[in-house]
Amino acid sequence: MSLRNVAIIAHVDHGKTTLVDQLFRQSGTFRDNQRIEERAMDSNDLEKERGITILAKCTSVEWEGHRINIVDTPGHADFGGEVERILSMVDGVILLVDSSEGAMPQTKFVTGKALALGLRPIVVVNKVDRPDERIQEVLDEVFDLFVSLEASDEQLDFPVLYASGRNGYASLDHSAREGTLTPMFETIVSHVPEPKANEDGPFKFLVTLLDRDNFLGRILTGRVDSGTVKTNMAIHALDPDGKVIETGRASKILAFRGLERVPVEEAKAGDIISIAGMTTATVANTICDIAVTDPIAAQPIDPPTLSMRFAVNDSPMAGREGTKVTSRMIRDRLFRESESNVAIKVTESADKDSYEVAGRGELQLGVLIETMRREGFELGISRPRVLFREENGQKTEPYETVVIDVDDEFSGTVIDKMNMRKAEMTDMRPSGGGKTRITFSAPSRGLIGYHGEFLSDTRGTGIMNRLFEKYGPHKGKIEGRKNGVLISNGAGEANSYALGPLEERGILFVAHGETLYEGMIVGENAKTDDLEVNPMKAKQLTNFRASGGKDDAIRLTPPTRMTLEQAIAYIDEDELVEVTPKSIRLRKVHLDPHERKKASRAKAA
Secondary structure, eight states: OEEEEEEEEESTTSSHHHHHHHHHHHHTSSOTTOOOOTTTTOOSHHHHHHTOOOSOEEEEEEETTEEEEEEEOOOSGGGHHHHHHHGGGOSEEEEEEETTTBSOHHHHHHHHHHHHTTOOEEEEEEOTTOTTOOHHHHHHHHHHHHHHTTOOHHHHSOOEEEEETTTTEEESSTTOOOOOSHHHHHHHHHHSOOOOOBTTSOOEEEEEEEEEETTTEEEEEEEEEESEEETTOEEEEEOTTSOEEEEEEOOEEEEEEBTEEEEESEEETTOEEEEEOOSSOOTTOEEEETTOOOOOOOOOOOOOOEEEEEEEOOSTTTTSSOSBOSHHHHHHHHHHHHHHOTTOEEEEOTTSSEEEEEESOHHHHHHHHHHHHHTTBOEEEOOOEEOOEEETTEEEEEEEEEEEEEEGGGHHHHHHHHHHTTOEEEEEEEEETTEEEEEEEEEHHHHTTHHHHHHHHTTTOOEEEEEEEEEEEOOOOOOOOOSOEEEESSOEEOOHHHHHHHHTTEEEOOOTTOEEOTTBEEEEESSSSOEEEOTTOOOOOOSSOOGGGTTOOOOOOOOOOOOHHHHHHHOOTTEEEEEOSSOEEEEESSOSHHHHHHHHHHHHO
């Protein structure tokens, strides 16, 4: 059976995972009567809720005597660490582009990585049945993108398919609106080369993905570079410098068959497999025959640009809602994450009670916090900070390319807001249908917390895409949050009698009956300074009756509830988000008002 290894790359939401579902169905991987979920590849709860792919996944289909290993990759730049490694496992890529949206920032990011590795893409214009399709323009955009990424003549001579992943057809003819995916299978088999495999050499295998299994322990996934591996064969792991990390046996070899991982007795060069049996080997290590001493070179990973502090929850309500609250549990979980996710770096603080976690962006770190919260952790999270660098004696900071699609009427507001955040506009053009596409080069620092504001400014219709661009000159001070906050001056239960008058001072984040503590943030002040308030004050009961029916019930506006990402983006330097499995609360770092004054005086000095 001949073998093909391909990755599907695309911008977020252009239909990768849906297309893989259809490839399964039409290759006979699923029985006709077998009930499977939509987007079968998005298996993690957060992926299903957000409708995005976070973790890269491998699968395989069989078609007319060929086995095609397919890797579904994430579309968000924040999970780019996954994409970079995956591409080293495959011999071809299918680049999926939406027939209306065209080439987006993320398309550029993943395509650049694929072209640099010398892979020859197959371009698939997806969703051709959209009423607003602009197929020819989109193809021109893709060609221009390849040229700007310095593609070779061979790479520029790419085959094009026109498809609708949802309706399960692909064609070489742009006007076709029905059919099957047979043309896609044929193109993969004819255009993607068989793996260049050295079957006679010693066994070598580069680890590109790592996950855990309750029964088998660590499972290392990658492509067999040379030789053959058999069950129980003696192997060792080398780090990128060639040092032996551990020696062991290949206790289980698993191959991908459809959505399942199936045990096999042996695997040959070129196949994508998983191996169990090692206890410390990790991503970018080479697993090989005992005789081998030279590791396989691993792809370098782009550096993290953003960091947050993950601290033990030390609020008065600590330990009431979560089961994992100690710094040791948090430490073990974060270091385990950094092992399997190479785009995350964890460093321990001097006081051993908090950890600096650096990653690619707010979404990536937000997903990690949400995952930990669901596992029962309680944490105190700081405001995200960008990671500065020194270059030639100058302070530099990360910049991002920001592509914004908005209705024409909102473009002025967006440009004003981006200018306030020190962004520079590099391109502006109409994108059809009363929309404008604006491109900016912006310091990452200015974008922290902007997404929520952007959605309100564009009434939820704007689309913003961001991509790491470069480290550039430091842009100086950027205005932060303009409003101060309302801080509870004591502990107890919030009372509607006290909350009523507070509504006139600003926006409330808490409702009647909620448990509060001193130093907790209960709302946003309408003015610029912080204000200490008493939201627990109850009405004095007397035996005198109020005149004129003043005893009417107080009607409160429902409080503003923030999502995890909104809360992290909202807080200031001297504030934390308290995250537990049941709640998200905002608080000051120093709960005691005297401590707060002391800290602000020290900062001013």
